[in-house]
Amino acid sequence: MHKASFFAVEGVDGSGKSGMVAGIVAHLADSGAPAIATREPGGTPQGEKIRSLLLSGADHAWDQQSELLMMTAARVEHVRRIILPTLERGISVVSDRYVGSTIAYQGAGRGMSESYIRHLHKEAVGDVWPDLVVILDLDPEIGLARSRQRLSAGAIDEGRFETLDLDFHRRIRQSFLDQAAKTPARHVVIDALGTPDEVRARAIDAIEMWRAARK
Ligand code: TYD
Numbered sequence: 394m395h396k397a398s399f400f401a402v403e404g405v406d407g408s409g410k411s412g413m414v415a416g417i418v419a420h421l422a423d424s425g426a427p428a429i430a431t432r433e434p435g436g437t438p439q440g441e442k443i444r445s446l447l448l449s450g451a452d453h454a455w456d457q458q459s460e461l462l463m464m465t466a467a468r469v470e471h472v473r474r475i476i477l478p479t480l481e482r483g484i485s486v487v488s489d490r491y492v493g494s495t496i497a498y499q500g501a502g503r504g505m506s507e508s509y510i511r512h513l514h515k516e517a518v519g520d521v522w523p524d525l526v527v528i529l530d531l532d533p534e535i536g537l538a539r540s541r542q543r544l545s546a547g548a549i550d551e552g553r554f555e556t557l558d559l560d561f562h563r564r565i566r567q568s569f570l571d572q573a574a575k576t577p578a579r580h581v582v583i584d585a586l587g588t589p590d591e592v593r594a595r596a597i598d599a600i601e602m603w604r605a606a607r608k
Pocket of ligand 1: 406407408410433434448464489490492494495496498499540
């Protein structure tokens with residue numbers, strides 16, 4: 394039996410994470426490793442409530458401290474109710490975003506201290522880190538154009554973080570690259586420019602190399 398693994402998919406808005414999560418889950422299942430797809434903020438009824446509080450409505454609806462604590466609260470529920478119990482059953486978990494997004498958005502984006510965010514994570518959530526983080530790397534200008542198109546087509550009221558300026562999103566992209574450079578064994582950076590099929594193939598190749606190296 395394959396050992397269950399915890400994967401997180403990270404990237405700027407509009408980098409194609411949700412399709413990628415589904416693609417990784419399908420690939421793992423095909424290779425005999427059952428997996429579930431989940432997301433943050435969200436993944437539990439409690440977390441989904443926090444998600445709608447955070448992501449609908451105007452920007453600056455919350456103080457940045459409140460925003461950080463709410464993201465973390467959603468993660469506590471997610472880790473305790475979904476992520477750890479699923480891994481314990483031998484089923485892999487693929488999460489659309491995890492604490493890497495908090496380091497990028499609340500840290501590099503909003504300017505909060507990264508050491509504070511990491512400390513809060515350890516205290517609140519525990520030392521639970523993904524086995525592998527797949528970073529979909531994309532110029533945020535392209536990502537923002539993609540997600541604006543999607544938000545207006547679907548009339549989804551989740552535009553909050555997309556409304557922040559381009560510099561904010563450039564800091565997010567750089568933070569993901571910095572996180573990968575800091576712990577390369579736990580990250581792969583995938584060029585997210587291309588068709589969804591092309592980008593998925595790149596990610597799956599990288600995951601297979603990582604799995605082979607781990608055996
Ligand atoms: P997501 O649904 O992934 O948005 P998109 O599909 O448009 O990329 O994530 C929602 C937003 O929440 C996204 O803009 C990033 C933000 N976010 C944080 O700021 N901090 C966090 O810890 C997480 C998990 C998400």
